[in-house]
Amino acid sequence: MNNLHKTTKLYLFFIISIISILFIKCDKQDYIPNTYVNFNINIDDPLYLDLAVVGNHVFLKNVGVNGLIIYRLGINEFIAYDRTCTYKPEDNCAVVSDENSTVLVKCPCCGSKFSLDYGYATEGKATRPLKKYNTNFDGSFLHVYN
DSSP: OHHHHHHHHHHHHHHHHHHHHHHHHTOOOOOOOOOOOEEEEETTSGGGGGGGSTTOEEEESSSTTTOEEEEEEETTEEEEEEOBOSSSGGGOOBOEEOTTOSSEEEOTTTOOEEETTTOOEEESSOOSOOOEEEEEEOSSEEEEEO
């Protein structure tokens, strides 16, 4: 009887796993498309002066899907996000600065707000984080890529 109980639990776990995978795959909300990103910026360049201070960010145009946000998380740590709101990526709505916060950006279309520390939505309709790109910093140059 005990083996039958274990087999039933295993079977239920298997069925629930399959249903969960199908549910995730059938999610109608598309994610941000993959776009080739590979560039370097010199953070000493006056264009990126705001990145000299931890906690500041800059917006870049003409890269990613709707531009990128480069955020200085720490002395030697930078994060790069695509500006495309994740609520309805097909709307191509780019997040903008939130006047009330230096660590949040907001979507002017749906009102979602995202934390620059982690990229997660903190309020609004978006449930997915901003799309993140890889970064490497050598002390002068920041390499952003995917």
